[in-house]
Amino acid sequence: MEAFRTLIRGWLGKVLLVLFLTPLALVGIEGYFSGSNEEVAIQVNDQEITKTELDNWIKSQKDQYLQGVGGDETLLNTKVIEDQVYDAAIVRALLIQQAEKLGLQLSDEQLGTLLRKQQAFQQDGQFSQQLLDNYLASSRSTINQLLTNFRQQTALSLITQSVLSTSLHSAKDTESLIKLISQERTTHLAEIPLANFAQDFVATDAAVKAYYDKNIASYNRAANVDVKYVVLNKSEFQNRAEVTEQDLQQVYQAYSANLAKDASREISHIMIATGDDGHKDADASKLAQTIQAELEAGAKFEDLVKKYSEDPVSKEANGKVDGYTVGAFGDAFDRAVLGLKQSGQTSAPVKTEFGYHIIRLDQLSGVDVPPLASVRDELMTQAKEKKVENMYQDAIGHANETALETDSLEALAEQYKVSVQTARNVQANNTDIVLSDAQVKQKLFSEQIAEGDRNVSTGITTTAGSTVWFKVSEYRAERPQTLAEAKADIQAKLKRAEQVKQAEASVKQLLADFKTKPAKDALATSKVNFTDLGPVPRYSALLPDDLEKVAYSVPAPTKEGFWSVKSANAGEYLFIVAVSAIGQNPAFNLTDEQKVQVVNRFDPRGQNELNDYIEYLRSQAKVERKEQKN
Known part of the structure; x- marks a missing residue:
């Protein structure tokens, strides 16, 4: 548990990366559009946070941590994640509410401008209404819902940034911090093997029991x-799989179909709407069949678009679907498009959740299917892999039975x-x-x-x-663990402690000499050998983190030729870390903008003020966690 808490240290923690999304993130946005009958998980003042929203956030956070631990869910503590997300969801609601109260919001015009600049809605460097419509259709949301989400997210960003940026940093503060961070220390390192000490040491039973009693909570x-x-391995079927000519033909057909699927298509359609704002299904189907009959009788597609189509965007462009992408209108629509092989060919009426469509293929490009002979070896390999995979999956199914x-x-x-x-x-x-x-x-x-x-x-x-x-x-x-089970580990710990004690005693006089003598004089009477590491900048990875911290914790040398030293044990060694000089890293040359970024990164004042502000909002709020239904 403690290791996991360390992973997400900070009471806001990384969980806010999920909840404090960038204002215009277009991922998982559907979670904001819950229906009015959704079960409520938390009420923050007058705002309700649904169980669906909370569950989605928890899943997103778990997915992030799983990426960091290679998908091993046994390393996660779900209760800790749920508590963090619950807390952050309340913080998010409080900040959005306060932003609205303070008027920290963008106007509809500003939000619209921001929306049109989103890369997801750009085609050839220009805003595409069709791409926006496609997105709204696939996410089952409306433009008003999308703008509401944008408004909340920008408000959240505005209020957090306004608090973070209000912490005062004088020019002197900034220069002092930059000077501290850009420091480099000329470092010398000695390694003393612990194995050279207490070689015959064996902890007494009394010492082992005393240690066990004191630390029993850590022995589980x-x-x-x-x-x-x-x-069962897939490779076991490699020699059993024999590829027939029929297998090869099936792979070639799939290969050809994929090339056709990847081709660039420009399409137009006539849409007859159904649903609350459209026709009854039977009436729409009948009308679509009438249109199909008129097309077959020789009517121009463009004329029928103007006469019948109920898609206002494409109707203005003679039915052209701008920026068509697979998935925008559903599988049935895509299958109909892929079934059109020649320019000018039209589909039979296709039903989707939006209504009935008659689709025309305007242009098909990028299709060049090579003959089987030229790709035979490649496809033979694919066919073999497919055969092996099928045999493997069949074996798994039979084994499960x-x-x-x-x-x-x-x-x-x-x-x-x-x-x-x-x-x-x-x-x-x-x-x-x-x-x-x-x-x-x-x-x-x-x-x-x-x-x-x-x-x-x-x-x-x-x-x-x-x-x-x-x-x-x-x-x-x-x-x-029982005392007997823990004994070996405790004996090893006590032996190591004795080794460290004896190793430190062996260099006690040397450390004392460094305080009163120049380094060369202190070293002259010692058998300890130091390695000169040269200038070690902060965060340089020239030293392990724990030893770099030691190097930057010792005071500056008091006189020319003197070293500041400190011992530290890590792993199988006692290290002596010495610093002979302190200077500035010449490569650390920042612009004014970069200096501001460094201050914001390393100075905690802004974050502390945000934390204090959030605690104030909490103290004034009414927060209720709802009982969950079984």
Whole structure:
């Protein structure tokens, strides 16, 4: 838990990266458009935050952390994430409400200008109304809902930036901070192996017990399992797969279809609207068939657009759908477009959620399907891969059936001529190439296993591409370690402490000499050897972080030729870190704008003032967490 809290340290933390979105982010925007019947999770003054919104934010935050831990959900603490998101959702609501109260909002005209500049709505460097319409259609939102979201997000950005930027920094403050950050220290480093000390030391039983009693809270035996498992690899089917000519033809057809799908298409359509603002479905279908009949009788498409189409945007352009993209109008629409092979060809009426469409292909470009002979080798490889994949997936399906019917790993292993493997005392932090996989661990230490599920699992696909079935024979929950179990670790810790103590004693006189003598005189009577590292700038990675902190924690040398020194133990060494001179990094030459950025990054005053402001808003607010329905 503590390690995870460190990952998200800061009471606002990284969670605000999800909730304090950039004002015009066009990702996940549908979460803002919940219906009026949505279950309410939190009420902040008069504002309701729905359970759907909160769940979406929690999922987004979990997804971010999962990226940082390689998808291993066992490393996350869901309760901590939920608490952080809950807190940040309240903060977000309070700041937006305060921004509205203070009038920190953009006008409709300003929001419209901002909207039109978004890259997602640009085509050839110009705003595209069609791209905006396509986005609204795919997100099932209206322009008013989109603008409402923009208004809230810009208000949030305005109020946070206004508070952050009000902290006062004099020119002297700025220069002092820049000078401190751009510092470099001429550093010398000595390494003293701890293994040279206390080689025969063995902690007494009394010392071990005293340490155990004092630190018992940190000694827990992690949950662990005894498990048998079977692994099936795709490679086992490589030699069994034989590609036929029919297989090759199927791959070639798919290859040709993909080339056609990737082609650039310009289309026009006639739309008959349905729904609340349109015709009844039967009437719209009948009208679309009438239009189709008129087209077949020789009527011009453009004339029928003007006469019938109920899409106001495309109607002004003789039916042209500006910036058509796959997915904008749904699968049925896309299938109809892909079915048109020649310019001027029109589709039969196609039904979508918007109504009925008759589509015309105006231009098709970029299609050049090579003959099979020229791509035969490439497609043969693809066909083999497809065959292997199909055989592998069939095997997984049959293996799952065997596991369900027999509850026997041995039967499954016999079916595919693989071995049953056994592992005992497996913990979540194990390093086994199979059992350490994130998906496998999630199942091994699931609530179902903890509650007694001892059946053969269904197949679990690992990140390496293999599939695993397991059967847990024993689950042991987390519990405090006994003194006997903790003894070896405690003895090692006590021995290391003794090694550090003796190592520090061995250099005690040297450290004292550095305080009263020039460095060359102090070193003359010592056997300790230092490595000269030269100037070490801050954040340079020339030293490990913990040793760099030591180098920058010692005071400046008091006299020419003197060193400021400090010892620190890390890993298997006692280090002596010495600084002989302090200067300025010549490469750290900043513009005025960069100096402001550095001050904002390293000076906490602005963030502290924002935190204080948020606490004030909390103290004045009425916040209620609603009971969730079962």
